[in-house]
Amino acid sequence: MSPNIPSLTTLGVTIEVETSFLPDQxxxxxxxxxxxxxxxxxxxxxxTVQLTHRKWEITDGIGSKRRVEGEGVxxxxxxxxxxxxxxxxxxxxxxxxxxxxxxxxxMLRVLDNSTFDACIPSFILEDPSALN
Numbered sequence: 001m002s003p004n005i006p007s008l009t010t011l012g013v014t015i016e017v018e019t020s021f022l023p024d025q026x027x028x029x030x031x032x033x034x035x036x037x038x039x040x041x042x043x044x045x046x047x048t049v050q051l052t053h054r055k056w057e058i059t060d061g062i063g064s065k066r067r068v069e070g071e072g073v074x075x076x077x078x079x080x081x082x083x084x085x086x087x088x089x090x091x092x093x094x095x096x097x098x099x100x101x102x103x104x105x106x107m108l109r110v111l112d113n114s115t116f117d118a119c120i121p122s123f124i125l126e127d128p129s130a131l132n
Contacts, residue, residue, distance in 0.1 A: 006121035012045025013080075013107055013118040021127050022091070031095045035125040039073070040087045041105070041118070043080035050079045051086070052115070053106035061096030079110065097130035 007016040018038040025034035056068040078086040102122035
């Protein structure tokens with residue numbers, strides 16, 4: 001995972017992202033580039049929250065965009081009391097050596113059933129050889 005860890009806080013919920021290139025799952029000959037990302041969600045607020053939905057905008061190196069939306073993250077809708085955190089790992093593939101992801105998690109404030117979007121910081125996924 002990379003040493004540069006983008007993070008963003010929305011209403012006391014901090015989201016951090018770490019990325020890595022997966023050369024063993026990539027094929028330059030077939031223009032397939034695989035990446036992993038680790039998301040850590042920290043509840044630094046005074047209320048319990050639940051992540052109910054995710055929304056991603058994924059952009060490849062030539063500007064083609066795709067959207068991904070759905071319930072929870074990797075099969076979970078974690079509930080986080082104040083001070084708790086949840087970490088998960090997922091992945092993405094591109095036909096280019098570089099891409100970008102950004103989005104948000106829909107969070108439910110358990111006390112009053114109100115919701116808000118916790119923003120995910122925009123992050124770059126890149127094959128290190130693309131920089132040479």
